[in-house]
Amino acid sequence: MQFKDQIDFIRQHMKRNKLRVATTILAATMGCAFLIVLASIGFGLHQTLTDDVLNNNLVTEIEVAGKAGEETDLSPGEIPDAEVQQMREMQHVAAVVERNRPDAETKVVIGERSTYSNVVLSSMEEEQKAGFGLSEGKMPANANEVVIGYHTADMLLTEAEQEKQEKGEEVSGFAGSLIGQTIELQLTPFMNEGDEKTEMAAWEFVVTGVAKEPAKDWMTDTGVYADSSWGAIFNEELNMQPGYENILVYADDLQNVGGITNALKEDGYYVYSVTEELGTVNVFFNALKAGLIFVGTIAVLIASIGIFNTMTMAVTERTREIGVMKAIGAQPKLIRKLFLMESAAIGVIGTVLAVVISYGISMLSNWLIPIIVMSSLGEDQPEDFTIIISTIPWQLVVIASVISIGVAMVSGWNPARKATQIDVIQALRQEM
């Protein structure tokens, strides 16, 4: 029998028992939709958290927090330069940035205006390779040039303005662009107990660029990014210990972050990256999703009882017809296939409807639930409140389809086998 004729055949059969087939499909649809919607909550919450992690981090960044030493662990500052160079040469590493923060209180001064700041010393060349973002200007070309933080200009206030700000009044900060301006950087070493008093020292720099806005609204960047060669000069002039160092490895692509993270771990480094953070999140949510899919599958199994009943009745009702088919010369294999296809068709139609309905429910709940939550929160709504209640990725559609159609076919299996075992003589004896 040609496949097209087989389809015709089962379509005709399903039409003859419209109501029974329709209610069975309805049950299959409800079971499958329940499975998808339930699991979509797991997927939605997982995505909400993943998005949150990805938004709050530079995703290709891997922080090297130290290295396991023979006796004591090494801090990032103690990791030899040769090893940092080795990291730069690893595959898929775009750049390795060593950022140093001098152990001093820092102030940026321009004319009457000043603000507290912090100096970040780094190789500007590596920063550029790492994708250091500028909102305007360009990266420094020589050691006398610096990039300043996005909020530095706004925070450069006169003394009068600082007093006003303390009273809670609006102040405007430095008007115009700082690019091309010369700023003074004042460093005063932090006092440790027993230190002799040290003096403040100042250096002048030309601003060539302004860093891009920090990822989160609440972050303020008033930093000064200067070349790493200044580290030694500051320390000597102010008689300071080397400051806190921070090693950041940048992958060329998000998908290589995991590989680099693992390679660095194997070499004994303590590393921290977005994949590490997501790792624990993923384990939790994958377990949650599996659990939800399992619960949803129970609904599909309940629906499968309906399919089993419908198919068993279909076989019983058509005993005589099956007998005639066999008498004419239809293969038992063909008869089994026709019945399996019929139960699969119920599963397929049910699944398709369920997917459509689930997308509808998912969109509706993503729109409606935040509105309800918001209104119940009243005045104090968080500003960037983005929570995804439910997402249906294609993987979930595939999983649910495989489960629903698989279960439908399994429940059709026994009736289909029964159909092939029908005795021709007994069947032909049945009344019409």
Added chain:
Amino acid sequence: MITISELQHHFKIGKKGNERLVPVLKGVTLEVGNGEIVAILGKSGSGKSTLLHILAGFMSPEAGSVLVNGQETSALKESEQASFRLANFGFIFQNFQLMPGLSAFENVELPLKILGMDEADRKKKVQQMLGKVGLQEVSGHYPNELSGGQQQRVSIARALITDAPIILADEPTGSLDSETEKEILLLIQSLNKKLGLTFVIITHDEEVAAVADRQYHLHDGELVKGEQRHAV
């Protein structure tokens, strides 16, 4: 064409442990040649249907052999038997055994669908066949919209459609009035003459058996040759 030799069959009846054997066929031997009409007569319960069912491969005999075109049918597996039936046999039943959900046309088309024939070839062939049995006008009717005689014509068309060389008929006119019975018998005779088809007809009716080239009586599990007659 068909060689039945020393065929024996019995049924077991009664509950387990208290079974009784009912012998039905006690060594039946029969030869049917190409293009012959053979009628098997016998009283009700004499085992005519049983003989036909064994011949068709619906059941296996206790002993003896059935050779159809040189093939020992009981040696075939179930799936091979199905293919063998499709290629060699057409069936006409007393109560027509049409599919209630299919029109006359679709009922005749069914064996060709099972055979896997292309739709275009199929439609042409069915059209021609419906012409041969005189059913063009009612081809779209469903079985419950047809008279008994028309239904039996549909079932004859269905039996012939695959060009099977042997037609097995169990009481083909058993549910028809005598006028219609004559019609159907004439049709069978003309198909036999025109197409050279072999018919094995089971009946308890002498009138029906009269169309046959040869008649046999099944009596007490044995087959006895009857006299030859012609004309209806």
